[in-house]
Amino acid sequence: MSLQPVKFYQTGTFTVGNRLLAPEERSVQANMQRTNSLNSGHRACQGCGEALGARYAIDAAMNATNRQLIAANATGCLEVFSTPYPETSWQIPWIHSLFGNAAAVATGIAAAIKVKKQKGQGGDVRVVAQGGDGGTTDIGFGCLSGMFERNDDVLYICYDNGGYMNTGVQRSSATPPAARTATTMPLGPEPGNVFGQGKFVPAIAMAHEIPYVATATVADLRDLEYKVTKAMGIRGARYIHILVPCPLGWGTASHDTIRMARLAKETGIFPVFEAEYGEVKSVLAIRRPLPVEEYLRPQKRYAHLFGKSPAVATIARIQALADKNIRKYRLQARQGGH
Amino acid sequence: MLKQTEGSHAVAEAVALCRPEVICAYPISPQTHIVEGLGEMVKSGDLKDCEFINVESEFAAMSVAIGSSATGARTYTATASQGLLFMVEAVYNASGLGLPIVMTVANRAIGAPINIWNDHSDSLSQRDCGWIQLFAETNQEALDLHIQAFKLAEELSLPVMVCMDGFILTHAYERVDIPTQEQVDAFLPPYEPRQVLDPAEPVSIGAMVGPEAFMEVRYLAHAKQMQALERIPQMAEEFKTVFGRAIGGLTHSYRTDDAETIVIAMGSVLGTIKDVVDEMRDAGEKIGVLGITSFRPFPIAAVAAALKNCKRFVVLEKSLAVGSGGIVATDVRMAVTGMGLKGYTVVAGLGGRAITKKSLHALFAKAGRGELEPVTFLDLDWQVVNRQLERERQTRRSGPAAESMLRDVGTVASKIA
Amino acid sequence: MFQVRIHGRGGQGVVTAAEMLSVAAFDEGRHAQAFPSFGSERMGAPVVAFCRIDDKEIRLREPIMEPDAIIIQDPTLLHQVDVFAGLKKDGFILINTSKTFDQLGLGDFIRDWRHERLCTVPAMDLALKHVGRPVPNVPLLGGFAAVAGVLQLESVIKAIKERFSGKVADGNVAAAREAYAIVKAEMEAAMHGEAHHA
Numbered sequence: 001m002s003l004q005p006v007k008f009y010q011t012g013t014f015t016v017g018n019r020l021l022a023p024e025e026r027s028v029q030a031n032m033q034r035t036n037s038l039n040s041g042h043r044a045c046q047g048c049g050e051a052l053g054a055r056y057a058i059d060a061a062m063n064a065t066n067r068q069l070i071a072a073n074a075t076g077c078l079e080v081f082s083t084p085y086p087e088t089s090w091q092i093p094w095i096h097s098l099f100g101n102a103a104a105v106a107t108g109i110a111a112a113i114k115v116k117k118q119k120g121q122g123g124d125v126r127v128v129a130q131g132g133d134g135g136t137t138d139i140g141f142g143c144l145s146g147m148f149e150r151n152d153d154v155l156y157i158c159y160d161n162g163g164y165m166n167t168g169v170q171r172s173s174a175t176p177p178a179a180r181t182a183t184t185m186p187l188g189p190e191p192g193n194v195f196g197q198g199k200f201v202p203a204i205a206m207a208h209e210i211p212y213v214a215t216a217t218v219a220d221l222r223d224l225e226y227k228v229t230k231a232m233g234i235r236g237a238r239y240i241h242i243l244v245p246c247p248l249g250w251g252t253a254s255h256d257t258i259r260m261a262r263l264a265k266e267t268g269i270f271p272v273f274e275a276e277y278g279e280v281k282s283v284l285a286i287r288r289p290l291p292v293e294e295y296l297r298p299q300k301r302y303a304h305l306f307g308k309s310p311a312v313a314t315i316a317r318i319q320a321l322a323d324k325n326i327r328k329y330r331l332q333a334r335q336g337g338h
Numbered sequence: 339m340l341k342q343t344e345g346s347h348a349v350a351e352a353v354a355l356c357r358p359e360v361i362c363a364y365p366i367s368p369q370t371h372i373v374e375g376l377g378e379m380v381k382s383g384d385l386k387d388c389e390f391i392n393v394e395s396e397f398a399a400m401s402v403a404i405g406s407s408a409t410g411a412r413t414y415t416a417t418a419s420q421g422l423l424f425m426v427e428a429v430y431n432a433s434g435l436g437l438p439i440v441m442t443v444a445n446r447a448i449g450a451p452i453n454i455w456n457d458h459s460d461s462l463s464q465r466d467c468g469w470i471q472l473f474a475e476t477n478q479e480a481l482d483l484h485i486q487a488f489k490l491a492e493e494l495s496l497p498v499m500v501c502m503d504g505f506i507l508t509h510a511y512e513r514v515d516i517p518t519q520e521q522v523d524a525f526l527p528p529y530e531p532r533q534v535l536d537p538a539e540p541v542s543i544g545a546m547v548g549p550e551a552f553m554e555v556r557y558l559a560h561a562k563q564m565q566a567l568e569r570i571p572q573m574a575e576e577f578k579t580v581f582g583r584a585i586g587g588l589t590h591s592y593r594t595d596d597a598e599t600i601v602i603a604m605g606s607v608l609g610t611i612k613d614v615v616d617e618m619r620d621a622g623e624k625i626g627v628l629g630i631t632s633f634r635p636f637p638i639a640a641v642a643a644a645l646k647n648c649k650r651f652v653v654l655e656k657s658l659a660v661g662s663g664g665i666v667a668t669d670v671r672m673a674v675t676g677m678g679l680k681g682y683t684v685v686a687g688l689g690g691r692a693i694t695k696k697s698l699h700a701l702f703a704k705a706g707r708g709e710l711e712p713v714t715f716l717d718l719d720w721q722v723v724n725r726q727l728e729r730e731r732q733t734r735r736s737g738p739a740a741e742s743m744l745r746d747v748g749t750v751a752s753k754i755a
Numbered sequence: 756m757f758q759v760r761i762h763g764r765g766g767q768g769v770v771t772a773a774e775m776l777s778v779a780a781f782d783e784g785r786h787a788q789a790f791p792s793f794g795s796e797r798m799g800a801p802v803v804a805f806c807r808i809d810d811k812e813i814r815l816r817e818p819i820m821e822p823d824a825i826i827i828q829d830p831t832l833l834h835q836v837d838v839f840a841g842l843k844k845d846g847f848i849l850i851n852t853s854k855t856f857d858q859l860g861l862g863d864f865i866r867d868w869r870h871e872r873l874c875t876v877p878a879m880d881l882a883l884k885h886v887g888r889p890v891p892n893v894p895l896l897g898g899f900a901a902v903a904g905v906l907q908l909e910s911v912i913k914a915i916k917e918r919f920s921g922k923v924a925d926g927n928v929a930a931a932r933e934a935y936a937i938v939k940a941e942m943e944a945a946m947h948g949e950a951h952h953a
Contacts, residue, residue, distance in 0.1 A: 067537060068537050069537060070409065070535045070537065072405060073544075079544075080546060083542055083544075083545035083546060084545075084546070085545050085546050085547050085548060085551070086545070086551075088542035088545060090540070090542050091540060092537070092540050093535040093536055093537055093539075093540040093541060094535075094540070094541075094542045094543065095404075095405070095408050095535055095542075095543040095544050096542075096543070096544030096545065097401060097404050097405070097428070097431050097435070097544055098401065098427055098428060098431055100397070100427075101397065101398070101401035101404075101428060104393065104397075104398040104401030104402045104405065105401050105402070105404055105405035105408075106405060107391065107393075107398075107401075107402050107405060108360065108362065108391075108401065108402035108403060108404060108405025108406035108407070108408075108409070108413070109405040109406065109408070109409045109535060110405075111360045111362075111389040111391055111402070111405075111406050111411070112359065112360055112389075112405070112406040112407075112409035112410060112411035112413075113409060114389055115359040115360060115387055115388065115389050115411055116359075116409075116410065116411065118387055119387050125537055142394060142395055142397070142398070143394070143395075143397070143398050143401060145394065146393060146394030146395070146398050149394070150391070150392070340781075342777055342778045342780075342781035342782075342787065344774070454793070455793065505790070505791075505793055506790065506816055509790060509791060509793075510788060510789065510790040511773070511774045511777045511778070511787070511788065511789040511790070512777070512786075512787070512788045512789075512813070513781055513786055513787070606816045607816060608814075609813075609814030609815060609816050610814065610815050610816045610817055612814050613814055613815050690793075692817050692818050693816075693817060694817045694820060695815070695817060696820070
């Protein structure tokens, strides 16, 4: 029997793709027996990218580990909306300790599991640590680096919505340049977040030369599931950084979350790739790079760049950053694509 | 088995006998020898089934301990001074979550100015965080208290801090009796958690609690410490049965029965005080000493009972509540409210200043004559202090206070103490 | 209670010496407490360590203000630190040097003291000779066993063997024995009224 490669060009939902695939090739989300680890009833905003990303990621992780998973969660939106006392959305063993220590707590859980297993008192349980960009790139950075450096058997997942959303949309070191936040207002000579700051933690994770680093967005469910599944098949420190649009913080329509994530990827603003031991191994290629304006316009946090006198120079600077990503990560698809 | 060894090493051996499953620590003087000892034991295989993790900060140390303890593993760490402060958010988190972590605090002063020597400001700064706090008088007590600590912590689901004087105890070689593995196993059963992260029975730990229940949750921590007030003396009895030593308990009294003056203190200074008390007793003075072993929970009833018949008490503490006075003294006063006793606070030994028999003799004699101020700073060099205050009155740009005062004090290297 | 204070510089094994004294006392069934006085840790800085020996539990925790014996591992400290502060009348002094007390400028200081209690021993030379390392602390302990008479030489040797192993242990034991002999001879000579000699 000959194999015929089939390419899917998605412009809308995923249902087309799933119907054409054999059951075992469908996404975890398509499966009626999925864990639904982040159960409905949580208090996230309508259209919350993080709620979506967390459910996708943890369901994939549970699927990959035969439901032998423990999660450590940093303080933030996800923790707050998923555990409104006295209820919890989590269907898995889950601990929230502090804002900056999710990675370290996960290290501790992994160590305990290892000892219990050694003593014949426990099975092969795996650990996920998760947090928002604030809890990961800023306050949790020290513990994150420590976990990477020791190569502890933890998958750290960062849900990046570019700001401290839970406390009212303040700037973090993941907030993109020119974006409006409560602490980077669109005022003065350089409105919004300034250029020349910020850190891209996936690159820093790669510098630690850990076994696996990947970026993903909520626009590509299958890619995200694939990466989480792959990560759970690896032992040692792993990092997945997921772009999760926040309708409230970004000022976008709640039904546009997935579309905004796709635009971030298609403009090159958010490079989607995989790396192993510090070297990029694959990218989600961009067939036709879109101008950054298409991504920026729908977001109220960039509204000050548009209007009567658009900030042409600023938009050009953002475009240059996107172009740099495309160049640096070789995101432009060759003929035949990824 | 009797051994002549360094305090830190004795503690490391005791902790190892408790079969810890995860040890995580960040180095800081003067605790380093303890975790180095444990690290060596794990690496050589002498301490089996134990993960030793070199963490990147004290905040990470306590956080790793939280994750590990929540997963059902017996967990240990150690710190001091600046390190304790650096992990404070996690220290509160551990007790709030009810995790039975045991931590050694090798008591050391807190900066600024940076100081590596002994006083009690570090653990006392955390007296309200919910951890049980036990203070060891000797290295024997230090090692034994760790064994009791694991049992107490796990029974009550509350973390325990074992405090031992940095350098004075940690780095002193003295005779200790190290228990056997059989004795420890007879006393300390395997850890049975009240709550645990387990895929077979998923729970969410660490949810937000609002005004509707926070007071009750907080009270529960206090209630557990009230339970500890009962449990600690019982545990000392149980310990004696297995190990043959009277160690632990809430307080120790020495020659207090007919004492007119009772000195109250914690930690290693009790030894020096006892020598002075013996000498003063030989000279006919009716003086005794009350050692507080359990500072949290504070043994109000035991302290009140011990001081019942005395005329006056002197609280000698290696701590200072800046802007207020004594820390231990405040808790003691609460215990003896309404008893009509005369009380004196003596702040001594801050930052490792030696507390000498000579000074104590003079101090206690003064107390006996009723000539002590309400608050005394023992052996404070008033000349140096007043010179600095004058300096600051004269010039705005008076420079770092510590530097100027050290210049007044002269070359430190040429001094013995 | 017998109190010893040891003066030296960082890197000369002052703290180890105090610890070993305490182990030797322990091996004799006595109580002992050894501890250092900490300053900034660096090689060459003045260091003091203390050792108390008694037949009952030692509760005292202050630095040794009135020692019964002083061991000076580095004579360059003599005119820098008040090494003899508090030394009890008729106390014991042992100095690591090949000079005499007179040559060290201490002749006046010790005039009225019992000279068989004031000894010198070239511990550095002995260490180099027997161990090949310039660390004088262990030979000095052999000398101390001789001059103070509060510990047996065999206890010191047992403590050496517990701390060190192999050739280093053998060398240190030999150095300690020789130092013991040298100091014993000095004490004999002093009691017969002759001047100190190395």
